[in-house]
Amino acid sequence: MNSTEYESISIARSRYAGCCLACGICKILCYTICCRACRPATQPKEELTLLCLGLEGAGKSTLLAELAGETVPEAEPTIGFSIKAVLMERVVLSVKELGGGPTIREYWERYFSGHDAVIFVIDSMSSDEQLSESVTCLSRCLASSALRGLPVLVVCSKQDKTGSKSVDHVKAMVESVMDGRKWSIVGSSQRGVEAVKKELEEIANSIIDN
Ligand SMILES: Nc1nc2c(ncn2[C@@H]2O[C@H](COP(=O)(O)OP(=O)(O)OP(=O)(O)O)[C@@H](O)[C@H]2O)c(=O)[nH]1
Ligand SMILES: [Mg+2]
Known part of the structure; x- marks a missing residue:
């Protein structure tokens, strides 16, 4: 070479x-x-646990199914409790609905502890008598030490129905039982839960940031 x-x-x-x-x-x-x-792309979301209460037929299951983006269930009373996951921008809400029948209500308090906020659903089609029953029920719940100081969102369901009570009418009835805690009230209807979602987003953000 x-x-x-x-x-x-x-x-x-x-x-x-x-x-x-x-x-x-x-x-x-x-x-x-x-x-x-x-x-x-993002870290796993934080989880908050919420309690959803209200008399039988108030619209709890319907509201939670809408919030969770699920098909609205056939009208069936919730037996015991049911849990739905609602995805927010910064957090996942794990919302526990307790069935609202009078028999189940006697046992509600056993399931109160360990929550970050409360959603209380009131049927806007209620008569004045039923509305008073709802307010009494709400007042009893808020008196429980397990729910002391928790923020409350009152949802006036069935605003799409003719003859429903206005949100302002319900607000005037519930404000006296709120004992100085942070609370808010919004209306909802079938396929119209945007205001509820927005309010929940604010509640969740204020819990995370404090
Ligand atoms: N038009 C209309 N109907 C509603 C609305 N919310 C609930 N409903 C109806 O009201 C009935 C009772 O609703 P549910 O969501 O099952 O009530 P609930 O509070 O879960 O009742 P329990 O599980 O028995 O405590 C059903 O027939 C629903 O379709 C609403 O915003 N608008
Ligand atoms: Mg239900």
Whole structure:
């Protein structure tokens, strides 16, 4: 082998080594980019637990199904309790509905502890007598030490129905039982739960930020 041949083999070898190095760097880059792309973009959401109360037929299951983006269930009373996950921007709400029948209500208090906020649903189609029963029920619940100081969202359901009581009418009846806690009231209707969702978002954010 003469010196010219030896020189050209050396050049070819160093070019080959350079190519291998570039390939290696490319592979590492591709791997890093793929790993980053496959990793979840956000951290797992925080979870808050809420209690959903209200007399039988008030509209709790319907509201929670709408909030959870599920098909609204056939009208069936909730036996015992049911739990729904509602996805918010920063948090997942795990909402426990307690069936509102008079027999189940006697046992409600056993399930009160360990919650961050309360949703109380009132049927806006209630007569004045039924409305008073709802307010008495709400007042008893709020007197429980397990719910002391928790924020309350009152939802006036069935606002889509003709003859429903206005949110202001219900508000005038419930404000006296709120004992200085943070509370708010909104209306809802079948396929119209945006105001409830917005209010829940605010409640959740204030719990997380404090
Ligand atoms: N038009 C209308 N009907 C509603 C609304 N919310 C609930 N309903 C109806 O009211 C009835 C009772 O609703 P539910 O959601 O089962 O009531 P609930 O509070 O879960 O009742 P319990 O589980 O027995 O305590 C059902 O026939 C629903 O379709 C609403 O906003 N608008
Ligand atoms: Mg129900």
